[in-house]
Amino acid sequence: MSSNGFRHGVHPPERKELTASLPVRRMPFPKEVVLPLRQHAGKPAVPIVARGDRVERGDKVAASDGYMSVPMHASAAGIVTGIDWCPHPDGSMVEAVHIAVERHSAQLPRPRMVPEWESLVGEEVARAVQEAGVVGLGGAAFPAHVKLAPPKDTKIETLILNGAECEPYLTSDHRVMVEYPERVHFGARIMMKALGVEHAVIGVESNKPDAVEALRATIPADLDITVRSLTVKYPQGAEKMLIHAVTGREVPSGKLPVHVGAIVQNVGTIAAIAEVFETGLPLIERIVTVTGRGVVRPSNLIVPVGTRLRDVLDFCGGLNADAAEIVFGGPMMGAVQADLDTPLTKGTTGVVVLTHEETASRETLPCIKCGRCVESCPVFLMPQHLGALAQLGRYEEMQQWNLADCMLCGSCSYVCPSGIPLSQMFALSKAALRRQKPKVA
Amino acid sequence: MSSMLILSSVAILGGIGLTFGVIIAVAQRRLRVWEDPRIDGVTELLPGANCGACGYAGCRAFAEATVEGVVTPAQCTVMGPDMREDVAAYLGVDAGAAVKRVARLLCAGGHDVAPFKASYIGINSCAAAVTVGGGGKGCTWGCTGLGDCAVACTFDAIEMGPTGLPVVDVDKCTACNDCVVACPLDLFTILPLDSHLIVQCRSLLSGDAATNVCSVACNACGRCVQDAAEGLISMRSGLAVIDYDRIQLEHQRATSRCPTGAIAWIEGAQFEVLTAGGVT
Numbered sequence: 192m193s194s195n196g197f198r199h200g201v202h203p204p205e206r207k208e209l210t211a212s213l214p215v216r217r218m219p220f221p222k223e224v225v226l227p228l229r230q231h232a233g234k235p236a237v238p239i240v241a242r243g244d245r246v247e248r249g250d251k252v253a254a255s256d257g258y259m260s261v262p263m264h265a266s267a268a269g270i271v272t273g274i275d276w277c278p279h280p281d282g283s284m285v286e287a288v289h290i291a292v293e294r295h296s297a298q299l300p301r302p303r304m305v306p307e308w309e310s311l312v313g314e315e316v317a318r319a320v321q322e323a324g325v326v327g328l329g330g331a332a333f334p335a336h337v338k339l340a341p342p343k344d345t346k347i348e349t350l351i352l353n354g355a356e357c358e359p360y361l362t363s364d365h366r367v368m369v370e371y372p373e374r375v376h377f378g379a380r381i382m383m384k385a386l387g388v389e390h391a392v393i394g395v396e397s398n399k400p401d402a403v404e405a406l407r408a409t410i411p412a413d414l415d416i417t418v419r420s421l422t423v424k425y426p427q428g429a430e431k432m433l434i435h436a437v438t439g440r441e442v443p444s445g446k447l448p449v450h451v452g453a454i455v456q457n458v459g460t461i462a463a464i465a466e467v468f469e470t471g472l473p474l475i476e477r478i479v480t481v482t483g484r485g486v487v488r489p490s491n492l493i494v495p496v497g498t499r500l501r502d503v504l505d506f507c508g509g510l511n512a513d514a515a516e517i518v519f520g521g522p523m524m525g526a527v528q529a530d531l532d533t534p535l536t537k538g539t540t541g542v543v544v545l546t547h548e549e550t551a552s553r554e555t556l557p558c559i560k561c562g563r564c565v566e567s568c569p570v571f572l573m574p575q576h577l578g579a580l581a582q583l584g585r586y587e588e589m590q591q592w593n594l595a596d597c598m599l600c601g602s603c604s605y606v607c608p609s610g611i612p613l614s615q616m617f618a619l620s621k622a623a624l625r626r627q628k629p630k631v632a
Numbered sequence: 633m634s635s636m637l638i639l640s641s642v643a644i645l646g647g648i649g650l651t652f653g654v655i656i657a658v659a660q661r662r663l664r665v666w667e668d669p670r671i672d673g674v675t676e677l678l679p680g681a682n683c684g685a686c687g688y689a690g691c692r693a694f695a696e697a698t699v700e701g702v703v704t705p706a707q708c709t710v711m712g713p714d715m716r717e718d719v720a721a722y723l724g725v726d727a728g729a730a731v732k733r734v735a736r737l738l739c740a741g742g743h744d745v746a747p748f749k750a751s752y753i754g755i756n757s758c759a760a761a762v763t764v765g766g767g768g769k770g771c772t773w774g775c776t777g778l779g780d781c782a783v784a785c786t787f788d789a790i791e792m793g794p795t796g797l798p799v800v801d802v803d804k805c806t807a808c809n810d811c812v813v814a815c816p817l818d819l820f821t822i823l824p825l826d827s828h829l830i831v832q833c834r835s836l837l838s839g840d841a842a843t844n845v846c847s848v849a850c851n852a853c854g855r856c857v858q859d860a861a862e863g864l865i866s867m868r869s870g871l872a873v874i875d876y877d878r879i880q881l882e883h884q885r886a887t888s889r890c891p892t893g894a895i896a897w898i899e900g901a902q903f904e905v906l907t908a909g910g911v912t
Contacts (some may be wrong), residue, residue, distance in 0.1 A: 275841075276836065276837055276841065278766075278772070281766075282762065282763070282764065282765040282766030282767070282772065283766055283772055284766075284772050284773070284836070284837075526765070527750075527764050527765040528750075528765055529749055529750035529765035529766055529767075529768045530749055530750075530765075552753045552754075612754060612755055615754055615755055615760060615763070615764070616755065616760075618763055619755065619757070619759055619760045619763060622759065622763055622816075623759065626816075
């Protein structure tokens with residue numbers, strides 16, 4: 192039926208040993224939290240607080256703007272100091288709710304209602320999840336409720352929980368599975384009921400045997416959940432690769448996972464959904480792996496959303512002398528940070544501090560047509576050809592060569608012996624196609 | 633035998649040739665589209681840059697419009713006055729009046745006044761740099777200085793200056809819009825050469841937050857709004873914005889109390905003024 196893997200892909204060094212065995216610790220509250228209004232894919236949230244307002248931990252500070260949007264909640268009690276600009280992890284500036292955290296607060300959330308999941312039907316579950324501001328915690332920050340309410344005419348057969356965590360260095364999902372396996376199963380239970388799915392599969396790369404074991408040992412007797420140990424290969428955690436590994440089906444170009452009867456949700460997200468129905472608390476904190484050879488004390492931390500990068504690094508002992516580059520997310524697909532004041536958002540899976548040795552830039556040499564990029568591309572594109580077109584600025588032509596299928600996983604750049612930054616060129620081409628301004632005088 | 637074969641081949645091929653020749657000859661007369669020969673003439677006289685600054689698809693399309701009398705030769709911004717007169721004389725029309733327009737940069741933050749907070753290493757292009765951590769400049773609205781505009785400029789009118797800002801040669805600039813399209817941060821705008829007032833900043837930060845990352849940024853103090861004629865300048869989300877529909881009201885007074893020099897009075901080239909003032 193399936194191969195536990197997918198075709199092509201690459202094998203970057205895993206480097207997960209730095210944090211894989213470290214239990215999750217809670218980070219103390221920073222002096223200030225900064226909550227960007229745009230932390231999720233879709234429309235930014237709309238602030239509902241003003242300067243001077245006092246908020247308790249868990250209070251809503253911004254409302255969702257439509258269906259493809261989620262509200263935002265205070266991750267710490269304090270006084271709203273304003274809605275002002277702050278650096279966004281993507282490198283731009285974004286408006287954010289700034290909260291000066293109350294120093295001696297017990298940080299107790301207000302008494303609240305815990306939604307009774309058993310009495311809710313599918314759409315109500317989705318609404319409760321949206322109201323709690325839950326987004327995909329695997330990096331893309333796609334609103335989680337959208338996946339709980341698939342189009343009516345589709346038939347979902349399998350719920351796939353993504354515990355692959357194929358990016359080097361990151362261990363936040365790994366720790367969730369090891370430390371909170373019951374929560375993962377509870378989340379799966381809620382999601383299976385909401386979707387009307389009988390069967391769920393948790394896909395975990397085989398380099399995390401303790402996670403597989405912990406999950407297997409705790410499967411509730413009344414749920415049909417399988418834990419699958421998958422091939423260790425990058426990008427195993429990409430939605431379409433994972434579906435192939437688990438079901439043997441290929442999601443056609445330009446189609447969504449529902450077209451092959453699958454819905455994929457990250458295990459961290461599932462645990463966050465479970466938490467909403469366990470405690471009634473919205474998504475105000477997340478597990479972040481702070482790691483890399485450039486940081487003094489690598490850790491797995493529970494970080495309040497909106498904590499500035501500077502505070503997180505300080506808590507982890509600061510930077511080593513040879514630290515060179517800070518990346519949010521993994522080193523393959525993560526976003527490079529240029530500002531220590533950038534807050535960690537709901538989509539920040541990890542903070543990786545790379546050293547000079549790891550980031551040494553290489554001279555870009557001409558393409559020698561070796562075809563290694565073609566052999567590495569998990570979605571079967573022709574990166575060398577796309578790269579040539581990108582260099583000529585022939586972006587429309589790149590669309591005919593299925594640029595849209597490229598998920599910027601970086602496998603081609605990783606294997607290129609000539610050091611051609613293919614993935615960056617494709618990101619650039621996609622951006623150019625998006626902005627294409629009409630030429631008017 | 634063989635002579636028969638040769639003769640018949642010649643006859644058949646000759647016949648086919650003759651038939652098609654007649655068809656073509658008839659078609660050429662009956663289906664002919666008359667085109668004003670002056671269009672070719674004007675096209676010859678135009679610069680042939682096909683830059684599109686006139687708003688037409690290319691020089692020939694502009695030539696057609698000129699011959700029809702829809703536009704005046706002066707609307708080609710690339711031609712100098714002499715060429716313009718040549719075209720006008722050829723067509724026997726008035727050359728028309730043209731307002732010389734040039735590209736202006738909405739940023740004065742060279743690396744001497746707007747420091748970088750991180751160094752970008754990668755594809756040497758502004759468009760690429762801004763996708764990586766915003767390009768590393770302290771001010772994310774500001775010019776990255778990697779020169780996509782200089783590469784895009786058809787007329788070689790843009791050169792990267794000593795502080796990493798593009799310097800536009802106003803004599804060479806034809807306002808063709810290529811740099812406006814090339815800049816990923818939308819820092820170029822096309823303005824008449826004789827309009828002097830310009831806010832050389834796009835940063836939406838205000839107060840110290842703005843000047844901390846760039847000492848010549850607009851800090852939204854609002855003095856220029858008060859000093860300028862009513863309605864000419866307004867403060868919009870942390871940035872002074874000039875209403876160019878009312879630019880005839882402009883006066884150098886608007887720049888007099890600007891604490892950072894973000895609003896400038898430009899005569900001729902944009903950054904020579906700064907050099908004279910000792911800012912560069």
